[in-house]
Amino acid sequence: xxxxxxxxxxxxxxxxxxxxxxxxxxxxxxxxxxxxxxxxxxxxxxxxxxxxxxxxxxxxxxxxxxxxxxxxxxxxxxxxxxxxxxxxxxxxxxxxxxxxxxxxxxxxxxxxxxxxxxxxxxxxxxxxxxxxxxxxxxxxxxxxxxxxxxxxxxxxxxxxxxxxxxxxxxxxxxxxxxxxxxxxxxxxxxxxxxxxxxxxxxxxxxxxxxxxxxxxxxxxxxxxxxxxxxxxxxxxxxxxxxxxxxxxxxxxxxxxxxxxxxxxxxxxxxxxxxxxxxxxxxxxxxxxxxxxxxxxxxxxxxxxxxxxxxxxxxxxxxxxxxxxxxxxxxxxxxxxxxxxxxxxxxxxxxxxxxxxxxxxxxxxxxxxxxxxxxxxxxxxxxxxxxxxxxxxxxxxxxxxxxxxxxxxxxxxxxxxxxxxxxxxxxxxxxxxxxxxxxxxxxxxxxxxxxxxxxxxxxxxxxxxxxxxxxxxxxxxxxxxxxxxxxxxxxxxxxxxxxxxxxxxxxxxxxxxxxxxxxxxxxxxx
Ligand SMILES: NC(=O)C1=CN([C@@H]2O[C@H](COP(=O)(O)OP(=O)(O)OC[C@H]3O[C@@H](n4cnc5c(N)ncnc54)[C@H](OP(=O)(O)O)[C@@H]3O)[C@@H](O)[C@H]2O)C=CC1
Ligand SMILES: Nc1nc2c(ncn2[C@@H]2O[C@H](COP(=O)(O)O)[C@@H](O)[C@H]2O)c(=O)[nH]1
Ligand SMILES: [K+]
Numbered sequence: 001x002x003x004x005x006x007x008x009x010x011x012x013x014x015x016x017x018x019x020x021x022x023x024x025x026x027x028x029x030x031x032x033x034x035x036x037x038x039x040x041x042x043x044x045x046x047x048x049x050x051x052x053x054x055x056x057x058x059x060x061x062x063x064x065x066x067x068x069x070x071x072x073x074x075x076x077x078x079x080x081x082x083x084x085x086x087x088x089x090x091x092x093x094x095x096x097x098x099x100x101x102x103x104x105x106x107x108x109x110x111x112x113x114x115x116x117x118x119x120x121x122x123x124x125x126x127x128x129x130x131x132x133x134x135x136x137x138x139x140x141x142x143x144x145x146x147x148x149x150x151x152x153x154x155x156x157x158x159x160x161x162x163x164x165x166x167x168x169x170x171x172x173x174x175x176x177x178x179x180x181x182x183x184x185x186x187x188x189x190x191x192x193x194x195x196x197x198x199x200x201x202x203x204x205x206x207x208x209x210x211x212x213x214x215x216x217x218x219x220x221x222x223x224x225x226x227x228x229x230x231x232x233x234x235x236x237x238x239x240x241x242x243x244x245x246x247x248x249x250x251x252x253x254x255x256x257x258x259x260x261x262x263x264x265x266x267x268x269x270x271x272x273x274x275x276x277x278x279x280x281x282x283x284x285x286x287x288x289x290x291x292x293x294x295x296x297x298x299x300x301x302x303x304x305x306x307x308x309x310x311x312x313x314x315x316x317x318x319x320x321x322x323x324x325x326x327x328x329x330x331x332x333x334x335x336x337x338x339x340x341x342x343x344x345x346x347x348x349x350x351x352x353x354x355x356x357x358x359x360x361x362x363x364x365x366x367x368x369x370x371x372x373x374x375x376x377x378x379x380x381x382x383x384x385x386x387x388x389x390x391x392x393x394x395x396x397x398x399x400x401x402x403x404x405x406x407x408x409x410x411x412x413x414x415x416x417x418x419x420x421x422x423x424x425x426x427x428x429x430x431x432x433x434x435x436x437x438x439x440x441x442x443x444x445x446x447x448x449x450x451x452x453x454x455x456x457x458x459x460x461x462x463x464x465x466x467x468x469x470x471x472x473x474x475x476x477x478x479x480x481x482x483x484x485x486x487x488x489x490x491x492x493x494x495x496x497x498x499x500x501x502x503x504x505x506x507x508x509x510x511x512x513x514x515x516x517x518x519x520x521x522x523x524x525x
Pocket of ligand 3: 344345346347348349350352
C-alpha cells in the first residue's frame with residue numbers, strides 16, 4: 001500500500017507537484033490481479049455467509065448505483081428482496097424520492113411485485129416492461145391500467161386488487177412469439193393459478209413447502225406454459241411467485257428495515273440544503289443515506305456531512321467519492337460511516353480522460369479500506385465492475401459492499417422501457433451522472449447562462465446502449481450469477497464469511513496475457 005503523507009508546501013518549499021506515494025508506485029486495478037486458492041475447511045458454497053457488516057440491512061454485498069438510468073423503485077425493491085441495496089439517485093425530486101421510498105416499502109417481501117397490464121394492452125406493450133425470458137410474466141387485470149400507477153411495477157403504495165379481477169398470468173416467452181398488436185385480453189383465457197395464503201398455513205413461511213406449492217399449482221393449472229402463480233391473501237392479490245423466485249426465497253435473506261419492510265437507500269448531493277433533504281428522506285423511511293459528489297474530498301462535502309451527522313438520524317451515512325486514505329480520515333471525521341470509493345472507473349465515466357484524475361480501483365479500495373478499518377468505518381467499492389471476479393476482488397481488497405451501475409442498467413428492472421435494435425436485441429439507454437444529458441436535466445431550472453456554465457464540465461457519456469444478457473435479463477439473474485461466483489471465491493480462499501475473506505484472501509499480480517488466459521474461449525482457436 002502506498003504512503004499518502006502530505007508534503008509541506010508554501011514559502012521555502014519548492015515542491016511543484018505531489019506524488020501520491022513517497023516514490024512512484026504502480027497502482028492496480030481488478031484485471032491486474034487474481035486470487036490464489038488455499039486450504040479450505042468450508043465444505044459447501046452454500047455454507048458461505050455473504051452478509052456485509054457495514055451497518056446496512058444488506059445481506060449480500062451488492063449495491064446499485066445512484067444513477068438515473070440504474071436505480072428506480074422497481075430495481076431497488078427487487079434487489080432488496082434478494083438482500084442487496086438500491087440507492088435512489090439525488091436527481092429525483094424530493095417528493096419523487098419520498099413516493100419511491102413509500103412504494104418500495106409497500107412491496108411484498110416474500111413474493112414478486114406483479115407487472116400489471118389491462119386487457120386492452122398488447123403483447124408489444126408487455127414486452128416493453130418484461131423481457132422474453134423464462135419466469136417473466138405479466139398479470140392481466142380487468143381495469144388493469146388503473147393499477148399501473150405512476151411508478152413501474154403495477155400498484156400504488158398499499159393499493160391491491162381482488163384476485164377475481166385477474167384475467168390471466170401470461171408468460172413473456174409466449175408473448176414474444178405473437179404479433180405485437182395481439183391484445184392481452186384475448187390471450188388471457190386459461191385458468192388463473194392462485195395460491196391463497198390463508199389456505200397454505202405454515203407452508204407460506206417455509207421456502208421448500210412454498211416451492212412445492214407453486215410447482216403443484218402450476219402443474220395442476222393444465223397450462224404447460226404457466227410460469228407464475230398469483231399469491232392472494234383474503235382474496236386480494238399480494239404478488240406473484242414463479243418456481244425460480246420460490247427457489248430464490250430459500251437462498252437469499254431480504255434486506256429489510258426494523259419493521260420487516262424492504263430496505264432502500266437514497267442519495268443526496270452536497271449543494272442546496274443537504275441536511276434538510278436528508279432529514280425529510282429519513283422521515284420518509286430511507287434506511288441508508290448516501291452523500292454523493294464527484295470530488296468527495298472537498299470542503300463542501302465535509303460541511304454537508306457535519307450538518308447531516310449533527311441531525312443524529314441513526315442511519316448509516318455513506319460519503320464519496322474518494323480514493324485516498326486522507327479522504328477517509330476527513331470524511332469519517334465529519335460523520336461518514338461508510339466511504340464510497342472510486343474516481344474514474346465507471347463505465348459511463350470520462351473523468352480520467354478529461355482530467356487525468358482518479359486511481360486504479362483495486363489500489364483505491366485497498367488503501368481506503370485499510371484506513372477505514374482503523375477508524376471503525378467501511379468502504380463501498382464503486383464502479384468498474386464487469387464480472388463476478390471484480391466483485392470478489394473488491395471484497396478481497398477490503399470492501400464491505402460493491403456498487404454496480406452500468407451492468408445493472410441493462411436489466412428489465414432498471415428505469416425506462418426495454419428497447420430493441422434493428423436486429424431485435426433488447427437494450428436499455430444509459431448515461432453518466434456527469435454527462436451533458438444528466439447536467440442538462442439536473443440544472444433545467446437554472447437560467448440559460450448558468451446552465452451553459454454547468455454544461456462546460458461534462459465528465460460522462462450522454463447516451464449508451466446497455467444490452468440485456470438474454471440468459472440473464474433480470475437484475476436477480478445477475479445477483480444469482482455474481483453471488484454464486486463470489487460464494488465460490490470465498491470457499492477457494494477458505495472463508496465462510498466476509499470478515500474471513502478480508503483476512504484470508506491471497507492476491508497475486510498478473511500480466512495482460514495472464515488475464516487473457518483466464519477468459520473462456522467463445523468459439524475455437
Ligand atoms: N465516481 C466518479 O468518478 C464520478 C462520479 N460522478 C457522479 O456524477 C454525479 C454528479 O456529481 P457532481 O458533478 O459532483 O455534481 P453536484 O451537483 O454534486 O455538484 C458538485 C459541486 O462541487 C463543485 N465541484 C468542485 N470541484 C468539482 C469537480 N472536480 N467535479 C465536480 N464538481 C466539483 C461543483 O461546482 P462547479 O460545478 O461550479 O465546479 C458543485 O458545486 C454524482 O452522482 C457523482 O457521483 C461524476 C464524476 C466522477
Ligand atoms: N466520472 C463519472 N462517473 C460516473 C458518471 N456516472 C456515474 N459515474 C460513476 O460510475 C459509477 C458506476 O460505475 P459502473 O462501472 O458500474 O457503471 C457510479 O456509481 C458513479 O460513481 C459520470 O457521468 N461521470
Ligand atoms: K471509465
